[in-house]
Amino acid sequence: MIDHAHDLACVRDATERLLTAVAKLDNASLAEPSRLPGWTRGHVLAHLARNADALVNVLEGRPMYPSGEAREADIERGAPRPIDVQLADLRESAARFQAAGDAPADWSRTVELRNGVTDSAARVPFRRWVEVELHHVDLGIGYELEDLPAEFLERETGFLAQRFTGHPDVAPTRITDGTRAWLTGREADEPEVVISGTPADLVGWLAGRRDGSGLTAEGTLPTLPPL
Incomplete structure (x- = not known):
């Protein structure tokens, strides 16, 4: 709610x-x-x-x-x-x-x-x-992104992950900050990519503020469409 x-x-x-x-x-x-x-x-x-x-x-x-x-x-x-x-x-x-x-x-x-x-x-x-x-x-x-409130980072990660959910150009992806996880991209039984990183790096990548180099990707890091 x-x-x-x-x-x-x-x-x-x-x-x-x-x-x-x-x-x-x-x-x-x-x-x-x-x-x-x-x-x-x-x-x-x-x-x-x-x-x-x-x-x-x-x-x-x-x-x-x-x-x-x-x-x-x-x-x-x-x-x-x-x-x-x-x-x-x-x-x-x-x-x-x-x-x-x-x-x-x-x-x-x-x-x-x-x-x-x-x-x-x-x-x-x-x-x-x-x-x-x-x-x-x-x-x-x-x-900096690291200065953003923890609540904001968590919610913005979920908000942006939801925004790309179902997008045909984004591979099925699981995103995690180590304690929470979100799914995004095309629908699939299993994600093609698993991405992990700090909350700040996740938001930076999802929001187009960072290139994702600070993230760990099991698979190829998707190229995200503009917001």
Whole structure:
């Protein structure tokens, strides 16, 4: 059972960690490249702010973004803003998301995200938690996958493994961190590949943040499609 109230609290904590870290940056460092190809740190922060507003749209029954082009334009427009503007936007958009999450609602309802993807409303706070945590790492300012909360790493591994379940281009795979295990890829009686590693390395590989070189694979490490 998804506990959306718990996840909203986790989003709040993750956002505070992000805001505290970003407050130590300056305008020059915002213009430097992030770990995401083609994006500066300013792009990452602009995306995070607009994603918060987009998920408010989802919770309130509106399209997540007007269009893919509008989404990209908003990020490009927001990327070069100075640090004080970026911080204010991050803080204010995060507050709007928290307010939408705190409003009385039917959390069992189905909501629509981008590209026709649907999910339970109750999982939207976790999706926001993913955005805040992974993009904090993407900034490249000292917050690493190993710093992510243990609960987050476990749940994100399961979430991403489920995302690739049934994918025709991913071999039947068993993933384990030594204490827990997940199945992903094409359906089969037995997995073709068994992958083991630390929670941080597993999430890094599944989320496209690491190449999997830190993992142990019995079989050929699958090439994962983009998220």
